[in-house]
Amino acid sequence: MPMRKKHKVKTEEMKTILITGANKGIGFAAAKQLAQLGHQIYLGTRNVKKRNKAIDSLNNEGIFNVEMIQMDITDVNSIAKAKKELKNKIEVSMC
Numbered sequence: 001m002p003m004r005k006k007h008k009v010k011t012e013e014m015k016t017i018l019i020t021g022a023n024k025g026i027g028f029a030a031a032k033q034l035a036q037l038g039h040q041i042y043l044g045t046r047n048v049k050k051r052n053k054a055i056d057s058l059n060n061e062g063i064f065n066v067e068m069i070q071m072d073i074t075d076v077n078s079i080a081k082a083k084k085e086l087k088n089k090i091e092v093s094m095c
């Protein structure tokens with residue numbers, strides 16, 4: 001099946017997006033596709049080793065508009081810490 005051509009979003013349409021659970025599965029796939037469109041992505045992950053693997057994998061595909069933020073969505077303190085770190089950077093959350 002032919003690959004669908006990815007169109008970059010226009011500069012004015014670019015968003016900064018936080019995706020939790022982004023080191024694998026649907027979260028990772030969403031992060032990759034949105035980054036390829038040109039959005040700035042924060043990968044919210046709780047495991048440093050898995051997170052580094054996810055970032056390396058994206059970097060190896062030429063995707064560098066991704067940053068990471070440590071966050072366990074079942075831990076209120078962890079969420080508060082991430083919120084403080086991100087401040088007003090995030091325009092879209094996929095949690």
Ligand SMILES: NC(=O)c1ccc[n+]([C@@H]2O[C@H](COP(=O)([O-])OP(=O)(O)OC[C@H]3O[C@@H](n4cnc5c(N)ncnc54)[C@H](OP(=O)(O)O)[C@@H]3O)[C@@H](O)[C@H]2O)c1
Binds near residue numbers: 021027071
């Ligand atoms: N952002 C989102 O909306 C989002 C993201 C991912 C999944 N989901 C939902 O999860 C379901 C399964 O998806 P999947 O097949 O992709 O599952 P999956 O392959 O098992 O991946 C689940 C992801 O969630 C992470 N995760 C689990 N508990 C977490 C927690 N307490 N704090 C932070 N991250 C946590 C996992 O991280 P570890 O590797 O550390 O376990 C992993 O990255 C679906 O119903 C999907 O809708 C939603």
